Amino acid sequence: MTEGAVQLDEAGLDGLIQALRRKGRRVIGPKWADDAIVNDEISGVADLPAGWGDELEGGRYRLVRRDDGALFGYTLTAQGWKRVLHPPAVTLFSAAKTADGYALTPAAAEPAPMAFLGVRACEIAAIAAQVQVFETDPGHQARRNAALIIAVECGRAGATCFCASMGTGPAVTGGYDIKLVELEGRRFIAQAGSAAGAEILAELNAPAAAAVSQNPAMGRLMAAETARSLSEFAEHPRWDEVAKRCLACGNCTMVCPTCFCTTVEDQTSLTGDTASRVRRWDSCFSVEFSYIHGGAVRTQGRSRYRQWITHKLSSWHTQFGRSGCTGCGRCIVWCPVGIDITEEVRAIDATREGR
Ligand code: SF4
Ligand code: SF4
Structure with a gap:
């Protein structure tokens, strides 16, 4: 149509x-x-x-x-x-x-x-x-x-x-x-x-017209092949470097249109007469998010940033058959310290053998 x-x-x-x-x-x-x-x-x-x-x-x-x-x-x-x-x-x-x-x-x-x-x-x-x-x-x-x-x-x-x-x-x-x-x-x-x-x-009874399309030039470029294979770089030194800048604020996950992680809270009135179960946005940048039976498994900034970007760009392919990134750039804009997902991938891309 x-x-x-x-x-x-x-x-x-x-x-x-x-x-x-x-x-x-x-x-x-x-x-x-x-x-x-x-x-x-x-x-x-x-x-x-x-x-x-x-x-x-x-x-x-x-x-x-x-x-x-x-x-x-x-x-x-x-x-x-x-x-x-x-x-x-x-x-x-x-x-x-x-x-x-x-x-x-x-x-x-x-x-x-x-x-x-x-x-x-x-x-x-x-x-x-x-x-x-x-x-x-x-x-x-x-x-x-x-x-x-x-x-x-x-x-x-x-x-x-x-x-x-x-x-x-x-x-x-x-x-x-x-x-x-x-x-x-x-x-x-x-x-x-x-x-x-x-x-x-x-x-609307509007006059007929010829269909048109626009094709503006992009502001940034993602090294797509390296992005998809990020799971292979779990021990890359770049994670320590980015952790020095990352505040673990979770802004990137809040503005990202595909991030979907949530937590569930039960709320009970003081009298015990009413209760509700509420699902709220959560973020892989919070320490509590990785809490399992007695402790959190991602206690360092490096592991939390690595988790976010690796899931988004690489393991989404295994999980959902597609990337979790649409290239909207919101995580770059709303990161208070300007961490740039394309730049982080490019830094790893530059260290790949044969590049
Ligand atoms: S550029 Fe990708 S990771 Fe960043 S907010 Fe947009 S969809 Fe999410
Ligand atoms: S928005 Fe920036 S500083 Fe905040 S968690 Fe994401 S990458 Fe780290």
């Missing part, structure tokens, strides 16, 4: 948002908030971050004004769609005391229909990766199935982007219901990728 592109102007894009809202969908898209572009509920085009771009570097995120007024002129939102599909805290069930025992209330009912506006190519790959990880989690599957994907192809890549190395972008080639390409003057080419997307576009 890739034929049948139409052209939308700014009013047409607003018409698309309103059509989604009329169908009962909560539209979540990019918004300016606290000097960052974040995903939040939007009610129309006026909520979009018009004229904002971003500068991304290791440990650095700055919004900058653009002179073209583009609506999707930023690279990526600060956090991705993981916050919606795999929320930081999920109540798995709760219990309340009754006269003859406890009444259990299972996890949330069906999520309300949603539409994600502004999904980039690397984010489509991240959503697919987490669907695979949470294959047996009905809550995650229900949230994903409730979301329509309105992708927006990147017109420019950030300095920390390397999706081309990971084969996830920058072109949007699948996994969307509607794909938008922003042209100059807040004009868009919209193309359906599913029956649901085609139905909505047909309602």
